[in-house]
Amino acid sequence: MADNKLPPSVYPPDEEGKEPLVFKHVDDYPEVPVTLTTMKFNKTGAWRNVRPVITDHKVGPCVGPCPMWVLIPKFMDLVVQERLEDAARVILERNPFPSITGRICPAPCEKPCNRRKLDEPVAIRSVERFLGDLGVIEEPGEPTGKKVAIVGSNIAGLAAAYYLRRWGHEVTVFESGNVICEHLRGREDLPEEVLEREIEKVKTMGAEIITNAADPDLSGFDAVLYAMTEVPKDADKTTGVTDDPRIFKAGHTEPVRSMGAAKKAALSVHQYLTGQEIKPEPRPSGVVTPSQVNYFHFPLASRTKNEDMSKEEAIYEANRCFSCGNCNSCGNCWVYCPDNAIQWVNDLPVVNYDYCKGCGVCVVECPRGVIDLEPEWK
Amino acid sequence: MSFKKVTTGNHAVSYAVWSSRVQIISAYPITPQTQIVELLSEIVAEGKLQAKFITVESEHSAMAACIGASATGARAFTATSAQGLALMHEMLHWAAGARLPIVMANVNRAMAPPWSVWTDQNDSLSQLTTGWMQIYNESNQEVYDSVIIGYKVAEQVHLPLMTVLDAFILSHTSEPVEIHTQEEVDEYLPPYDPGEYYTIKTEDPRGYGLLTMPSDYYEFRYKVQRAHERAIEVFKKEFKNFEEVFGRKHWFFEEFMMDDADYVIVTSGSLSSDVKYAVAKLRKEKGLKVGVLKMRVVRPYPFEEVRKVLGDRKKIAVIDRNIGFGYHGVFYEELKSALYPLEKRPPVFGYIIGIGGRDVTPADIEDIIDDMLKRDEMTEIIWKGVRL
Numbered sequence: 001m002a003d004n005k006l007p008p009s010v011y012p013p014d015e016e017g018k019e020p021l022v023f024k025h026v027d028d029y030p031e032v033p034v035t036l037t038t039m040k041f042n043k044t045g046a047w048r049n050v051r052p053v054i055t056d057h058k059v060g061p062c063v064g065p066c067p068m069w070v071l072i073p074k075f076m077d078l079v080v081q082e083r084l085e086d087a088a089r090v091i092l093e094r095n096p097f098p099s100i101t102g103r104i105c106p107a108p109c110e111k112p113c114n115r116r117k118l119d120e121p122v123a124i125r126s127v128e129r130f131l132g133d134l135g136v137i138e139e140p141g142e143p144t145g146k147k148v149a150i151v152g153s154n155i156a157g158l159a160a161a162y163y164l165r166r167w168g169h170e171v172t173v174f175e176s177g178n179v180i181c182e183h184l185r186g187r188e189d190l191p192e193e194v195l196e197r198e199i200e201k202v203k204t205m206g207a208e209i210i211t212n213a214a215d216p217d218l219s220g221f222d223a224v225l226y227a228m229t230e231v232p233k234d235a236d237k238t239t240g241v242t243d244d245p246r247i248f249k250a251g252h253t254e255p256v257r258s259m260g261a262a263k264k265a266a267l268s269v270h271q272y273l274t275g276q277e278i279k280p281e282p283r284p285s286g287v288v289t290p291s292q293v294n295y296f297h298f299p300l301a302s303r304t305k306n307e308d309m310s311k312e313e314a315i316y317e318a319n320r321c322f323s324c325g326n327c328n329s330c331g332n333c334w335v336y337c338p339d340n341a342i343q344w345v346n347d348l349p350v351v352n353y354d355y356c357k358g359c360g361v362c363v364v365e366c367p368r369g370v371i372d373l374e375p376e377w378k
Numbered sequence: 379m380s381f382k383k384v385t386t387g388n389h390a391v392s393y394a395v396w397s398s399r400v401q402i403i404s405a406y407p408i409t410p411q412t413q414i415v416e417l418l419s420e421i422v423a424e425g426k427l428q429a430k431f432i433t434v435e436s437e438h439s440a441m442a443a444c445i446g447a448s449a450t451g452a453r454a455f456t457a458t459s460a461q462g463l464a465l466m467h468e469m470l471h472w473a474a475g476a477r478l479p480i481v482m483a484n485v486n487r488a489m490a491p492p493w494s495v496w497t498d499q500n501d502s503l504s505q506l507t508t509g510w511m512q513i514y515n516e517s518n519q520e521v522y523d524s525v526i527i528g529y530k531v532a533e534q535v536h537l538p539l540m541t542v543l544d545a546f547i548l549s550h551t552s553e554p555v556e557i558h559t560q561e562e563v564d565e566y567l568p569p570y571d572p573g574e575y576y577t578i579k580t581e582d583p584r585g586y587g588l589l590t591m592p593s594d595y596y597e598f599r600y601k602v603q604r605a606h607e608r609a610i611e612v613f614k615k616e617f618k619n620f621e622e623v624f625g626r627k628h629w630f631f632e633e634f635m636m637d638d639a640d641y642v643i644v645t646s647g648s649l650s651s652d653v654k655y656a657v658a659k660l661r662k663e664k665g666l667k668v669g670v671l672k673m674r675v676v677r678p679y680p681f682e683e684v685r686k687v688l689g690d691r692k693k694i695a696v697i698d699r700n701i702g703f704g705y706h707g708v709f710y711e712e713l714k715s716a717l718y719p720l721e722k723r724p725p726v727f728g729y730i731i732g733i734g735g736r737d738v739t740p741a742d743i744e745d746i747i748d749d750m751l752k753r754d755e756m757t758e759i760i761w762k763g764v765r766l
Contacts, residue, residue, distance in 0.1 A: 009593045026597045031536065031605075032477045032576060033598050035585040042585075340580050 014041065044339065048358035050373045052351055054333075058286035058325030058370060062124060065108035067260025068095045069284055072109055072124055073326035073368075079127060079318035080328070084311070088136040091128060095259070096162035097198045100155065102129025103190050105256045114293045114322055120303035122321045129307065130314040135197070140206045141168030146273040148172075149221040153180045153209055155255045156262035157227030158202050163266040164225075165205040169273060172221070173202075174213040183229055184255060223269045227251060227262055238280045240265025245272065288324035292369030297332065298322065327370045333362035380558045380624075387548030388413035390518040390555045391457065391483045391541075394525035396427050397563035398481075400455040402447035404432035404440045406462060409495050410545040411485045414457040437462035441469035441480075448478035449586065451572035453529065456480070459545065460487035460501040467505065470538075474509025474602060476587055477576065479532035479539070481525060482510075486647065486699075487545040488734040496735020497545035499647065499700035503708045509602050511539040511609060512677040516632070516650045518548060518555045520674070523626060526567055530616050533570050535609040537602070544648040545735065558624060566623045606678040613675060630680035632672040633687060635661060639669025640692040641750065644713055646673045649699060649731075649738045656743035668747060673709060684716045694726045695750040697743075701730055706759055727753055731762040738763070 011021040014037055021036060023029055030036060062072045070091055078087035091098045102125055113121030146169045150157045153175035161171045180199055184190055203209065210216070218224050225240070226232065228251025235242045235249035240261070242249055250265035252258035264280055271278045304317045333349050334342045341356035342349045351362075363371045385393070391414045395403070403422065405415040415431075422431040432443045437458050444454040458466060463484050473480050484502050488494035502512060513528065515521045524541040532539040543549055578586070590598065610630075617628045634654050636642065645653045650672040660666045671687060688694060698707025705711060710728030717723045729746050732738040746762055 023594065023597070026600055029594070029597045029601070031601055033475065033587050033590060035588065037584075039583045039585045340583065 043354045044357050045341075045352075045354045048353075048356060049376050050358045050360065051353065051376055052333075052356065052358065052360065052362050052371045053374050054327065054349055054351060054371050055286060055325070056327070058288055058372075059284045060322070060324030060326075061112035061114060061287050061289070062109035062122075062324075063284045064287060065112060066095075067108075067257045068263055069281075070094045070109075070128075071326075073321060073323045075131065076122070076124075076127065076318040076321035077323050077326055077328045079131070079314055080321075080323075082315065084131065084134060084314075085136055088131040088134050089138065091131055092136065092138055094263070095128075096159050096201075097155070097259070098128045098132025099194050100132075100184070100190060100198055101256050101259070102126070102132045103194065104184070104187065106254070114288065114290050114324055115298075115320060117290050117293075118295055118298060119300050123304050123307075123309075123317050124321075126304065126307045126309050127314050127317050130309045130311075133194075137201055137204055138166065140165045143170070144168040144273065146170065146222045147220065148269060148273070149174060149216065149218050149224045150227055151216070151218075151224065152176075152227035152229075152251075153211070154183050154227055154229050154251075154258065155181055156229070156251050156258035157225075158199065159259040160225050160227055160250070160262040160266040160269075161202050161207040161209075162205060163263060164269060165202075165207050167270045169270070171207040173207055173209040174216040175209065175211045176214040178211050180209055180211065222246070222273055223248065225250065225262075225265055225269055227258075229253060229255075229258060231261075235265075237261075238264055239268040239278055241268055241278060248272075286325060288369035293322055293324065294365060294367045297365075297367035323368050325369055328368070330367065332365045332367060333371060336361050336365040380556050380562060382554045383557045384552045385518065385555050385557075386413065386550055386552050387515075387518045387521045387543045388485070388550065389417055390522040391525055391543070392417035392421065393555075393557050394522045395455050395481075396421050397558060397560055398455075398526055398529050398567055399453065399560075399564075399569070400427070401429050401452040402432065402444065402454040403429055403456065404434055404443035404447070404454070405456045405458070406434055406437045406440050408437070408459050408462040410487060410549045411457045411459040411462070411483070413549070414483055414485075418455075437465040438469055441466040441473060441482075444480045444482075445469060445473050445476065445478055448473070448480050449476065449576070449578050451570065451577040453533075453570045454478075454480045455482070457483040457485070459485040460489055460495075463501045463505065464489065467508070470505055470508040470510055472587070473538045475598070477536040477602070477605070479529070479536055479570070481528040481532055482538065482540050483521075483525070484540050484542050485545050485549045486542055494734045495545060497547055497648075497699070498733050498735065499542070499698075499708070502540060502542045503700050503702070505540070506677060506708070509537065509606075510677060511537055511606070511675070512542060513539065513675050514542045514646045514673060515548065516646075516648055516672060518551075518553050519626070520628075521548060522555050522557070523620065523624070523628060526563060527613075527616055527620055527628060529570075530567050530619075531609060531612050534612050534616075535605045536576065537605050537609060542647070547648040556624075556626075562623060566620065609678045610680060610682075613678075628674070630673075630675040630683050631687075632670075632674065634670035634672065636669035636671065636687065639667050641666070641668040641747070642671050642688060642691050642694045643668065643743070643747065644671045644673060644688075644694060644696040644709065646676075646697075646709060647699060649697065652738050652740045653697065653743050656740040656747065659740065660744065660747060666747070676709075676712070679712060679716065681716050684713065685720055688713075688717060689720045689723065691724045693750055693753075694724050695746055696726060696728050697746065698728060698730050699732045699738075701733065701759075725754070725756045727756065727760060728758075729760045729762050730764075733764075736763055 075090040232249035240248040696710040
């Protein structure tokens with residue numbers, strides 16, 4: 001018993017000038033309960049009280065303990081992409097001698113590795129060694145005309161020399177003895193030829209190394225950096241600044257930590273020579289904790305025991321890295337967003353805040369803690 | 379060329395799903411269904427079927443995944459049983475209301491408590507009003523065929539379809555099944571064309587299943603019922619097409635020794651084989667004019683067709699491997715109401731048997747036929763095979 005006395009169901013047009021929707025008969029309705037016009041007008045982003053932010057500054061727990069704050073997740077991601085030279089350059093940006101540290105570093109980065117909670121930490125040091133042994137060499141910077149003397153050809157001195165050349169300063173390293181970097185020689189874990197190769201790299205970058213210079217004349221130099229194998233007592237620990245503005249000091253008994261100290265002091269020298277305020281590099285912040293890692297997305301995979309890795313082993317090991325805090329375009333956020341509010345632009349996710357309701361599914365499903373949820377109210 | 383394969387009911391489903399070129403399979407394991415999706419997961423992993431196998435944490439999610447996939451225009455499949463089907467209940471309504479032609483295999487298993495893994499029909503019959511079409515199967519061949527027919531019909535009327543097979547008696551028992559080549563199945567079952575309203579397009583977002591006022595909701599429900607009524611005609615057409623391509627006859631029910639039968643046993647599922655055996659024996663030994671009507675399609679209910687074959691009989695016994703609690707066997711009640719409009723209608727007797735997988739033998743069926751012959755007045759539930 002149909003009822004054709006019912007008034008039609010009428011909906012006003014969603015835009016001016018359009019016809020209203022009129023449903024007089026059952027056949028006027030679509031077969032499926034679906035709106036007949038787009039829902040784009042419904043900017044559901046207005047419902048949001050927290051917003052997902054796709055960060056670009058977060059780091060894994062491996063980065064902070066590294067004396068040189070090497071961006072480990074970033075270079076691991078490049079290894080996964082088989083962009084090995086680019087990966088080596090990411091290391092060289094912060095650590096001039098990955099072939100050396102890849103052998104003698106106590107690897108404090110591996111201790112807090114988030115992968116430890118799943119199976120075993122990533123063999124970061126071995127991948128670093130593999131990349132260092134590729135022998136990638138970078139260009140010195142544009143000449144600044146400034147001269148720097150580095151006293152001591154230990155690993156700290158060589159590291160400082162490397163960076164000051166990268167920034168374009170003229171560098172002369174004075175060694176009182178007749179052997180360069182004597183303190184790292186004769187070690188079982190560091191073959192002589194590896195050390196020689198890295199020293200050669202510093203020379204190729206244009207640094208002059210003078211041996212048997214027990215009492216060098218430092219008067220013609222714009223700045224002097226004393227590289228030491230112990231912590232200097234009369235200098236600031238983070239900047240290497242001493243009472244004399246022209247003189248800087250850096251060092252540590254542990255060779256890799258002495259490289260870290262030398263790098264910080266070299267930055268101070270550079271800032272001093274270019275007339276900038278001396279300001280240490282800020283410590284990496286936004287460390288991804290295990291609670292921000294979504295372990296569900298990672299299968300078990302045992303750690304590579306071989307320390308002298310083949311390319312295949314390095315890529316396998318880099319694939320074990322969660323890439324904490326470093327978006328590697330895995331697409332999980334795009335897949336899981338229930339509202340199609342993640343857009344894919346230049347192979348990276350971008351949140352469309354017009355429609356994102358702030359449900360936070362992307363934050364949970366990001367396997368590597370890249371996305372933070374921030375309150376809309378401040 | 380088709381070939382015969384000795385296989386279980388579960389794997390017959392898997393082979394049919396494979397040949398149907400299903401694109402999305404999402405399921406949660408449950409005894410006695412698991413083998414269906416286990417084999418499918420292997421077929422997908424080996425790259426033999428271009429499909430995505432989505433593992434989920436529950437049957438509710440399995441059906442939700444099928445709904446999402448089907449709404450984007452993909453051919454979707456899942457399988458479940460008993461508690462799993464019950465957990466899907468909310469999503470079953472959604473699939474039907476959203477008019478998505480998902481096909482699901484449900485292995486009939488008794489509901490808990492007390493816990494059971496053996497067969498009876500209460501799980502699937504609890505879902506009769508969700509808007510899903512339902513087909514019951516007696517043999518593994520019917521199981522295989524129902525999936526293929528299922529997609530063909532479901533995609534024309536935009537309704538989901540549940541094909542039902544008995545736990546263990548079919549699911550885990552091997553018998554010869556004629557398996558068809560991909561070319562043969564492709565000839566019968568073309569790729570799914572979802573049409574204008576049935577496909578989600580992310581570039582043109584629409585609202586699906588939104589809040590609808592009393593002024594408009596009713597019409598959408600009417601359309602679901604109208605689709606079921608249309609499905610009767612589509613089934614008729616597709617049964618005929620199926621016979622032309624594959625050479626096997628299917629119908630809303632199967633008639634066995636019905637031509638001159640005064641007495642009819644209405645049955646369903648695997649126990650129909652015992653019924654047929656007992657009926658053939660009684661015909662041979664006693665010359666009793668008895669036949670069997672095995673129900674297959676129960677949603678949509680083939681009212682006209684059932685009335686046509688049953689109206690003119692002397693007595694009818696309905697065998698239910700289920701109980702509609704506080705009421706009666708479900709097949710019994712449905713048949714009675716189907717026959718009610720007839721001026722002259724035979725008395726119908728309802729027997730409950732084989733609950734929770736209790737064995738049903740041809741001797742039990744002979745008892746039922748004896749009992750029916752003695753009765754004149756219709757009565758409430760008649761129990762068979764329970765300690766009374």
